[in-house]
Every structure is written in C-alpha cells, then in structure tokens.
Amino acid sequence: MQRALEPFRIAHANGDAYTIAALLSPVAPRDDPARLYDFHRASNEHQVEPEIRSALKYTNKAKKAELTKYDELAAWTDIFVKYWRAVGAILRAEEASNQGRLGDRHCIDVYDAWKELVNAFMKHLQDGAMPPWALIAMYFTANHLRKLAIKADEQISKTKGATTSNSVFQDDIVSSNVPRSEKLEDTARVYNRMFALCSGDRNPDLNSSRKWGTYYVANLQFKTYFKLKNVSLSKNIVRSVEAQSDLPPFQQFPASHRVTYNYYVGVLAFLQENYERAEKCLTQAWDLCLPDSTKNQELILTYLIPCRLITTHNIPTQALLSSYPRLKRIFGPLVACIKTGDLAGFDRALVDAEDEFVKRRIYLTLERGRDVAVRNLLRKVFLAAGFEELKEGQTEADRVRRSRIPLSHFAAALRMRTGGQANGQVIEDEEVECILANQIYKGFIKGYISREHSMVVLNKKGAFPGTGV
Amino acid sequence: MSFPSTVAWPPPPPSQPHPAYNAVPARTTLAKPTPVAAPPAPEKPRKVEWSEPVRNYVRRAFEPQNEIKGISTEEMQVKLKSIISYYAERQMHDQIDWSTYPLPQQLLLQERREATAGLANPVYTSVNVSSYPTNMPSPALTLPSSKRKSQDAEELETAAAKIPPWQKTNLQDRVTFGDGQQSKRQKKTDITKDIVSKFDQADLEKRKQRFNTGKSGTAVNPPWRQSRKDEDEVSMVPIVGTNMSLEKSYFRLTAPPKPETVRPQHVLEKTLDMLRKKWKSEKNYNYICNQFKSLRQDLTVQHIKNSFTVRVYETHARIALEKGDLGEYNQCQTQLKGLYAQGLGGHPGEFLAYRILYFVYTCNKTDMNDLLAELTIADKSKAEVKHALDVRSSLAVGNYHKFFRLYLDAPNMGAYLMDMFIERERLHALANISRGYISVPLRFVTDELGFENDKECEQFLQEHSAHHLVEEKRSDQTVQMRVRVKEGATLFEQLRAAAFSRVDIKGQI
Incomplete structure (x- = not known):
C-alpha cells in the first residue's frame, strides 16, 4: 500500500491535482496494466482504512509539505478507501466479463461504488477539508461516473429490454416508453449537486474558490443531457450559468472548459434557430480549439458550416473540407451543388445524406441552403x-x-x-x-x-x- | 338443509334497524352502516342453512353497540366468518352455545391483548379464546368501529355473505394434518402475525384476506368478485367489465374502477357504432367527446389493445380534428403512435401525415427533426405522407405557390389540420408578394393563396384591414380588380410576424 500510494504523496506535495486525478482512474494506465489489481490486492476490507491512512500520511521537509492534519488526512483516506472499494467492484465486473457472465448487478455495483467516491469528494470539498486544487481531481472522477453510468445503462437495457410501466389510473393505454437510462439520470442529479457546490461557493478568495469548476461541471451536464436527449434541461444550465453574476471572467477559465462550453451553447442556440448566437459561440470555440483536436474541430464545423450558410450565405472552401474526410463526404456534394446552382443535385445530395443530417439535427437548416x-x-x-x-457619350466604364x-x-x-x-x-x-x-x-x-x-x-x-x- | 331462496346468509339485523339516534346518538355517522341488504344470487351454490342461534350470533356481531374501537367491521367479519365456518366444517354448530360465545370483535381484542401483553404462552391463548366469556365487559363497546369511509357497504355485505374460500383450503390442509393441531397452529400463526404488526392491525387483516382470496378463490367466486377484493393489486390486473349500457359519462378515475361500471368490448363496439351515427346526425361535440373519453377509459382499465382500440382512437382523433380540438386530438395521436408500433392495424400512414402537418403547425423543429429521423422509406412512399412532407418542404423553402396547391389537394382530413395554419401562411405569402411586386390583379392573389373565389380573397384582405389596397382599374371595356401590394408591405410583414409569434408562444407551452 505504501508503494501504491507513493505517487500520491509526491503529487500532494507538489499540489499536482492531475496526477492524483489520473491515480483515481477506473482504468489502469497502459504502462501499468496491473495497477488496479495490485492496488486492490494490497489490502483487504478489514484493514484497508488504517493501511491507507498510514500510507497517505507523510511529511516532506524538502518541499515543506505534509499531510498530517487530521481533517485532510481523514478526507483523503475516505476518498481512497472509496476508490479501493470501487476498484474491487471494477475487478469483479471484469472477471465476470471475462467469464462471459457479466450481469446488471456488476455494472450497477461499479456505478454505485464510483458514485460513493464522487460523493465523498463533494462532501469533503464542501467541508473545506481538502486543498482547493482537489476540485480538479473531483471533476475527473465525476467524468468517469458518467461513462460508468452509460455502461451500466447499456448493460441493463441489454438484459432487461425496455420495460413499460402501465397504471390503470391512466385514461389511455400506451404510456410513453422511451428506453430508460436510469443510471445516467442519476448521474445528472449528482452533477446538479456538484454544479451547486461549485457555483454556489461563497469563498471571497477567488484563488481557492470552487467557482473555477463551474464551466467544467456545466459541460458534464451538457454531455449528460445531450446523451439523455433532453435538450430543454441543457437550456436551464445556460440560464443558471448566465445568472451567476460573480463568476470569474470567462476569459480566465482554462481554454478546454471554454471550448466545450462554447460548443454546447452554440449547438443549443443552433437548435433553437438562433443562428447569430450560434455562429458567435461556435466561432469562439473554433478559434480556441487546439490544432490537434481534429475530432472536436469536426464537431464544431458540423454546426458552424450550416450556420454560416444561413447567416452569411457562405460555403466552406474545398481546402477546409478536405482536412476532414467525414465532413467532406457529407457536405462536399451539397456544397458543390450550391456553388453551381445545381438544384436537382442539391436535392439529391440532401436526400443521400439525409439520415446523417437528421441524426445531427442539421437537416432542416441545410435545407434552407437551397435558397x-x-x-x-x-x-x-x-x-x-x-x-x-x-x-451616346458613354464609355466602357459606364x-x-x-x-x-x-x-x-x-x-x-x-x-x-x-x-x-x-x-x-x-x-x-x-x-x-x-x-x-x-x-x-x-x-x-x-x-x-x-x-x-x-x-x-x-x-x-x-x-x-x-x-x- | 336445502336452501330455499336467494338468502344464503341468515337474515341480517332487522331491515333498516338502527336509526342513527337509536344506537349511538352522537357518533353514528362515523360508524359503518349496519349491514342490511340480502346477499346477492351467486351464493346459491352453497346449500347451507344456518340455525337460529347462529343467525342471532351474527346479528349480535353486527350490532353497533357491540362494536369495539380499533377493530373495523371488516376485520370483525373476517373473524366471524372463520369462526362460523370452522365449526360448520366440523358439524359442531349444535354443540356451541352461540348465545354466550364471544363475539368476533371481542375475540380479536383478546388476541391483541395477548399479543401486546405478554407473548409467553401462545398455546394458552388459543385455549383461552375458545372458552371466552361472552359478557366480558368491553370498555370500548359502544364506540364506533371504523374511520374508514371508502368501503362500500354493499360490497362488504357480499363478501361477508359467503363462506370464504380460504376455509376450504384449511379444510384440505387439515385432512392432512389432523384437526386440533391445525387449529392451534392456525391460532398461533394468527398471534404471531399480530405480534409482527400490532401497530397495523387493519392492514394485516386486509392483507390476509387478500392473500387468501387470491390463493384459492377461483373455485367459489366468479372472477369479477375476486378482483374487487384485492384492491391494492388491481392496478396490475385488468378488470373485466360487466356494464351493458351503451352510454357512459366520463369521470377521471381516482380509485380502481368497479367492473359493474365498465363495459366489455362487445358492448363498446356497439357504443362506437352508435357514437359514429350520432356524430353524423347530431354533431354535438361535447357529448361525443365525453363519450369517447369514457370509451377510451373502459378500454384502458380492461387492457384491451387490439384493432378495435385503434379504431376507437382513430375515430376520436378524426372527430377532434374536424372540430379543431387539438388537445384531444393530440392525446389520441400519442396513443395511436404506440398502438401502431405494436402493429395493430389501422391507418398509420394517415396519422403519420397528420403528425407531420401538426409539427408544421407548431413550428416545432426539434420534434420535426425527430420525426424525420424515424421515417422509413416505406413511410415516405405512402401518398398521404408524401403530401405532408411536400407541405413541409414547400414551406421550408418558401414555395407558397406549391404549398397552396397542396392545400387544395390534401388527402383525408389533412385540410382540417392545414386550416390551422393556412391564415398564417397566407400572410406569409402576402408579405412575399408585397416585396416582389408593385401591384397585382386580385385574381392572382386569389389563385396563389388558394382562395375559393375573389370574394373570399377580398374578405380576407378586409379582415386584415388591407382593403384600401384593392382598387378597380378600367382599361378599354374590361374592369380589373387590382391590389397595390407594395403599399401594404409593412402591414403584411407585421401581420405575418404577429401570426408566427403567436404560434411560437403556443409551441413553447
């Protein structure tokens, strides 16, 4: 256990949240595939708490850092114990999966155990027991929660199928039977609390404020609600973020938070046919997006291109499209027909890629490109x-x-x-x-x-x- | 022991025997109505004639002054039934001194006291019970028994009237286990149950009753009697209606429905035919809508999901559409969507087309997109769906000429739906025309905007206070009515924006 938590002690001394976040991962790193297994094997349910506690405790004279204070030590201990249990659930699920008998129960156990971990983070941050940078580690674990929820829901629907509830008190027969995403909905509720935890921080010292997590958590909520196909709830997030008058200036947030936030706000505006706003937000996201993040660029362009078609009647250049094979495939023919005024070709291109367009919710917008x-x-x-x-009297110039x-x-x-x-x-x-x-x-x-x-x-x-x- | 009449149960207490003031002056309103009505016919099969002492005993049990607080009539009845049938099965009625035998409520009270006081000797209890003195003073004797008010007196009566089915089961059990033991066992379990939930006696009794009935009731009870007793579970079990009347007013259900108020499908089929005829002849929408709602409700509570269900919803949806009742129409449409998904026949194409047109009306781009995502090639090849999709795309690209052609050529009842947004689209087209032309013949507007005749067109302009734009122009011999559209550009644009903003708001709600 001492060895397993060695990286933590170093990272804690450095205030390096990213390493700690990486340490608290539900998947083992590529260079150390047995890490989860080793970590779990290093202890057992009876001794895990004292063992982790003693392994976390350190004094580093060289860095003038230590983890001896009772509150903080208790908080980290709690977190790593929860993590240890979650790892146990993950390993059990993996084992079951290898034996081909992965059931609902396994995935739900993993989800529940991970949720405990996220909840522990939220609790200790709220109590102020942990340094402010622990926030970063928290939202990384929160992001994992979302993925585990999706996995659990997939597993549940695989085994159970969509069940419909029907009450005799209803006047009508068919109740709306959308496929349930129970765990992801549960995740959304966790995020709601986390959002409140971040945005509602009253700490006047901005350096240690949890408000820095606001946009990240908002992005997690967007991702969840889009996955749940509940766009209207996403609008509420934008509204509540905009109602926060005392957030630090947007420009000071990490670029990654801003890109994602701008992207989602832009897509939301796009879906509400507010193309001016959509263009503005998507352009900002585009400008900030890292050159290597082609997937993100592609996502942004998927909406920015139809958007510009409406607002400025611009079509993308071939050069731009050719950097993104997928976009070139779906937009290429359409753009060529717009350029030459080939209406029959336009209609055909629209029909050909209709499924893709409809799935991305850009069909109705692109249709207007016919103009x-x-x-x-x-x-x-x-x-x-x-x-x-x-x-008479006119020259060529006239x-x-x-x-x-x-x-x-x-x-x-x-x-x-x-x-x-x-x-x-x-x-x-x-x-x-x-x-x-x-x-x-x-x-x-x-x-x-x-x-x-x-x-x-x-x-x-x-x-x-x-x-x- | 032959059984002469419809009376299976001893004559209950004298008919209407206890006027409220007689029994318990101040508080009878809370008391259960004294059982009065004779039990109904289905009891005939049990050829049992109770002796006079037994009947007297039963009467005493039901007398209001013998009620004990905290023991409901229902619980008492259960106990009563078990006592009587217990001895009946052993042919021991003659050996019991019924005039001194403790009343069921007293026995229950005793059991509970045992349960709460000391659980040391349950066996003792069972002995004690059988020799319980009848005149044991009961402090709560005259208090009203129950605070429940929803129970139907008549219903209880019928329940009480039969030898309960679970006794039969017990009999069978006893054949295997032997008499005395079994009765002790029975008592013991009763007591332990009492211990378990001494705070919730009523629930326990109810549960017991339910459980027993469900277990072995079929042999004795017709199925509709059963389902009525397990009220808590009824929501999962479809009921079967017994009501034969064609008409029924709609009430929103707040409690499980009773079979006698629900009509079975063969009656509902006649109802539907009648309603269709009535709608054609009388056109009384309020009546029709109400009737259809109750019809739908009856289908739901009986879990009837078949082609007839589809027919009911389709008919109601069409009528609602004809009257422009979008609320009811939408409810039907939602249900139809689910019913079609189960492949129950009907006219999915027709209603899919309506759905498309409806989203055109509400300008709901999100739903429209979802709908487009669901469309299959087979859907798109249907004439009415194609029409609706053409309507949508013509409006999307602003081709009003095509749109009004489609309006005049709408299949089924599509025109009723298109009527919802035709005015709005006319204003939209007028705003277009007013930018594109300076002045046009009235006939041109009539044709382009799908009016029946010039007069209708003129009236439309008048209604939107644009009549001043219409003028007569004489050239040679002919007189032509013209509209100076350009002058009205601002007006039409305002009207158009107003017409669309109204829907925007409606769509948001």
Whole structure:
C-alpha cells in the first residue's frame, strides 16, 4: 500500500491535482496494466482504512509539505478507501466479463461504488477539508461516473429490454416508453449537486474558490443531457450559468472548459434557430480549439458550416473540407451543388445524406441552403443577359448590366437545373414567380416582378447583394 | 338443509334497524352502516342453512353497540366468518352455545391483548379464546368501529355473505394434518402475525384476506368478485367489465374502477357504432367527446389493445380534428403512435401525415427533426405522407405557390389540420408578394393563396384591414380588380410576424 500510494504523496506535495486525478482512474494506465489489481490486492476490507491512512500520511521537509492534519488526512483516506472499494467492484465486473457472465448487478455495483467516491469528494470539498486544487481531481472522477453510468445503462437495457410501466389510473393505454437510462439520470442529479457546490461557493478568495469548476461541471451536464436527449434541461444550465453574476471572467477559465462550453451553447442556440448566437459561440470555440483536436474541430464545423450558410450565405472552401474526410463526404456534394446552382443535385445530395443530417439535427437548416443555390442559379441568368447597349457619350466604364430580364429566362434556368419534367419536377410559371418573389423577400435579389410585362426588373446597383453584382 | 331462496346468509339485523339516534346518538355517522341488504344470487351454490342461534350470533356481531374501537367491521367479519365456518366444517354448530360465545370483535381484542401483553404462552391463548366469556365487559363497546369511509357497504355485505374460500383450503390442509393441531397452529400463526404488526392491525387483516382470496378463490367466486377484493393489486390486473349500457359519462378515475361500471368490448363496439351515427346526425361535440373519453377509459382499465382500440382512437382523433380540438386530438395521436408500433392495424400512414402537418403547425423543429429521423422509406412512399412532407418542404423553402396547391389537394382530413395554419401562411405569402411586386390583379392573389373565389380573397384582405389596397382599374371595356401590394408591405410583414409569434408562444407551452 505504501508503494501504491507513493505517487500520491509526491503529487500532494507538489499540489499536482492531475496526477492524483489520473491515480483515481477506473482504468489502469497502459504502462501499468496491473495497477488496479495490485492496488486492490494490497489490502483487504478489514484493514484497508488504517493501511491507507498510514500510507497517505507523510511529511516532506524538502518541499515543506505534509499531510498530517487530521481533517485532510481523514478526507483523503475516505476518498481512497472509496476508490479501493470501487476498484474491487471494477475487478469483479471484469472477471465476470471475462467469464462471459457479466450481469446488471456488476455494472450497477461499479456505478454505485464510483458514485460513493464522487460523493465523498463533494462532501469533503464542501467541508473545506481538502486543498482547493482537489476540485480538479473531483471533476475527473465525476467524468468517469458518467461513462460508468452509460455502461451500466447499456448493460441493463441489454438484459432487461425496455420495460413499460402501465397504471390503470391512466385514461389511455400506451404510456410513453422511451428506453430508460436510469443510471445516467442519476448521474445528472449528482452533477446538479456538484454544479451547486461549485457555483454556489461563497469563498471571497477567488484563488481557492470552487467557482473555477463551474464551466467544467456545466459541460458534464451538457454531455449528460445531450446523451439523455433532453435538450430543454441543457437550456436551464445556460440560464443558471448566465445568472451567476460573480463568476470569474470567462476569459480566465482554462481554454478546454471554454471550448466545450462554447460548443454546447452554440449547438443549443443552433437548435433553437438562433443562428447569430450560434455562429458567435461556435466561432469562439473554433478559434480556441487546439490544432490537434481534429475530432472536436469536426464537431464544431458540423454546426458552424450550416450556420454560416444561413447567416452569411457562405460555403466552406474545398481546402477546409478536405482536412476532414467525414465532413467532406457529407457536405462536399451539397456544397458543390450550391456553388453551381445545381438544384436537382442539391436535392439529391440532401436526400443521400439525409439520415446523417437528421441524426445531427442539421437537416432542416441545410435545407434552407437551397435558397443560396437558387440565388446562384438566378445570378447566372442575370450575368448571361450581358450588358445594356452603350448610349451616346458613354464609355466602357459606364457599361451597365441588363437589368430587365424576361421571366421566361429565369423559368428556363430553373427548369433546366431541377431536371425538368423527366425528373418529375414540373415548375409552373407561377411557381417561378413565387421563387423569385421569395428570393426578393429574403433579400437575395433586389428588384421586382412585373406581371404585365412578364419581366423581372432588377436593381441597377447590386441586384444580387453580397455577390459583387 | 336445502336452501330455499336467494338468502344464503341468515337474515341480517332487522331491515333498516338502527336509526342513527337509536344506537349511538352522537357518533353514528362515523360508524359503518349496519349491514342490511340480502346477499346477492351467486351464493346459491352453497346449500347451507344456518340455525337460529347462529343467525342471532351474527346479528349480535353486527350490532353497533357491540362494536369495539380499533377493530373495523371488516376485520370483525373476517373473524366471524372463520369462526362460523370452522365449526360448520366440523358439524359442531349444535354443540356451541352461540348465545354466550364471544363475539368476533371481542375475540380479536383478546388476541391483541395477548399479543401486546405478554407473548409467553401462545398455546394458552388459543385455549383461552375458545372458552371466552361472552359478557366480558368491553370498555370500548359502544364506540364506533371504523374511520374508514371508502368501503362500500354493499360490497362488504357480499363478501361477508359467503363462506370464504380460504376455509376450504384449511379444510384440505387439515385432512392432512389432523384437526386440533391445525387449529392451534392456525391460532398461533394468527398471534404471531399480530405480534409482527400490532401497530397495523387493519392492514394485516386486509392483507390476509387478500392473500387468501387470491390463493384459492377461483373455485367459489366468479372472477369479477375476486378482483374487487384485492384492491391494492388491481392496478396490475385488468378488470373485466360487466356494464351493458351503451352510454357512459366520463369521470377521471381516482380509485380502481368497479367492473359493474365498465363495459366489455362487445358492448363498446356497439357504443362506437352508435357514437359514429350520432356524430353524423347530431354533431354535438361535447357529448361525443365525453363519450369517447369514457370509451377510451373502459378500454384502458380492461387492457384491451387490439384493432378495435385503434379504431376507437382513430375515430376520436378524426372527430377532434374536424372540430379543431387539438388537445384531444393530440392525446389520441400519442396513443395511436404506440398502438401502431405494436402493429395493430389501422391507418398509420394517415396519422403519420397528420403528425407531420401538426409539427408544421407548431413550428416545432426539434420534434420535426425527430420525426424525420424515424421515417422509413416505406413511410415516405405512402401518398398521404408524401403530401405532408411536400407541405413541409414547400414551406421550408418558401414555395407558397406549391404549398397552396397542396392545400387544395390534401388527402383525408389533412385540410382540417392545414386550416390551422393556412391564415398564417397566407400572410406569409402576402408579405412575399408585397416585396416582389408593385401591384397585382386580385385574381392572382386569389389563385396563389388558394382562395375559393375573389370574394373570399377580398374578405380576407378586409379582415386584415388591407382593403384600401384593392382598387378597380378600367382599361378599354374590361374592369380589373387590382391590389397595390407594395403599399401594404409593412402591414403584411407585421401581420405575418404577429401570426408566427403567436404560434411560437403556443409551441413553447
């Protein structure tokens, strides 16, 4: 036990929370696969508490650090005893798994034991028995709790299947039978308390405040609620974070907390169709995101690209897309069709990747990108119409584009690019007008339609705002 | 011992025998109603005629002045039944002096005292009980017995009227074990049970009764009697209705339903036919809705889940839709979704289309996305679903021309749902047109916005105080009505925004 906790004593002397957090892991490190086993074998249920206590206790004269104070020693002892028990549950589950008889009970035991550990952290932090940096170790263990909960829920649903409760007092027969995620819901409750613990710290000294954990715990809550498909509860987190008037400035939080927080707030805004806010948050997340975190970048872009399509009518460059194979696969065809105004191709690309888009909740947003494709097509018609004849006294520099274009030209372009009758898409003349009116209404085109003359009269200065003509 | 009439139980105390003032002046209101009604027919099979002393004994047991506080009528009845049947099975009724035999409530009281006072000698107790003096002074004799008020007097009566089934079981047991021993054992267990939960006597008795009934009741009791007794468990067990009337008003259930108020499926089928006819002829929605709710409730409590259930919900949903009652419609729709998932037939395509249209109406992007995620290729190939999806996409890209074409061509009852948002979309289209044109013929607006005729279109404009934009233009011989849409651009935009914001709020609730 002395040997097993040697890293702790060093890390504690250094105030190195990350090492301690890594020590309190439910999985053994790659370079020491037997660590959990050895740690558990080093003691037994009867002696674990005194043994851990004596192993934790140290005085390090060189660093002028020690762990002898009764309260703190008791707190760490409690935590490591809880961890020792959790490891026991994990090893039992592993053993059962190896023998092919992993049951609900094993996974639930692991979850419950780990929850004890997280609860112990929260209790001792609340009591002020531990140094403030222990907060970091706490939220690492809390993150593990989430993963263990997901594992337990998977195991439960595997063995039990979705059970439905039905009460005779209901007027109707079918009760909503969503697959239950009992443990993850339980985790959400743990996080709620942890959030309160962090954000509600009244300690005036910011250096030792638990408020520094606010965004991290909020991110844990986001992850949990997204997994639980309960987006509305996520909104509550944003609300309560924003209601915290005395948080340290956002910029001072660790970048990793900020990226994740910005990402989730951005996605939430995106889902609520608040594209301006979504763009702002996602862009911030994008800017802060580490160059190596391609997975995170990909996630951010998944929402930022559709978002920009709506807000600024921008499409990503091929260069950007080609760094992310998955994004290139799903967005590539769509983007190409928008660029060329290929409406039939756009529709096809949308249908082809519909499942993926719907799963990511970007389908309905991307669908609106069709406007941009239409705009590009109509713009080609405008460009093709060429310039007005030069009048007397005008020079080349004064040449203006032809601004009165027959409706039939636009109709021909639209019919051509939607594949025509062969594609089952008949576009009536009124529909052409409708599409034009819609473009004008949405500000893609400046001008008006004259029914009497079957003409579209375009604005001489900037008929297609934002596109250079 | 032949049994002449419907009376299986000795004549209970004189009919309506104890006016409230007679028995216990001040507090009778709390007391159980004295059992009066004769037990009903099903008891016939038991051909037992009780002797006069036994009947007198029973009467005494039920007399209010003999009630003991803390012992409910129910518990007393159980005890009473066990006493009588115990001796009946041994043909010992003649040997017992019923006029001095302790009343069941007194026996219960005694048992409890034994249990609480000292548990030293349970065997002694059982001996003691059988020779218990009848005139033992009971301090609580005249106090009302029970504070429970929900029990149905009649129900208790029927329960008391039979020889309880568990006695039969006991008899069988005794054949194996021998008489005296068994009775002692019985008493012993009773006592220990009393010890276990001396604070909760009533519950214990109830539980015992329930347990016994459930165990061996089938032979004696028709099934509907059984289910009524184990009220606590009834929620898990579907009941079978016995009510034959076609109509029934809806009440929200706050207690387990009684079979006699619930109609079985063959009656409900007639009810549905009747309701459909009535709806066609009378169109009284309040009545119909109420009837349908009770119909649905009866289906639920009997756990009827089949094609008939689907038919009921579909019919109700369609009627609700016709009347624009979205609340009821939604309830039906939710249920239908679950029922279709179980493959019970019906018209899943039709209602899937309604769901899509409904989400279009509520502008609920999240739900719409979830719904799209669930759609299969088979779903999408159905005409009505395709129509609904076209409606959705036409609005999503702002193609109002296509949208109003689809509106005029809606299958099934889709048009009723589209009516919910047609005004809003008309304003949206008008806002579009007012930006795209300067002035258009009225007929153009009529056609594009799916109005029946110019008059309807004009009225629409008038209702939105845009009538001043309509003008008559004469050229040569023809007179053309035109709308100066551009002038109304700001107005239409405001109207549009207002129309959509209303739904936004509604969607949030």
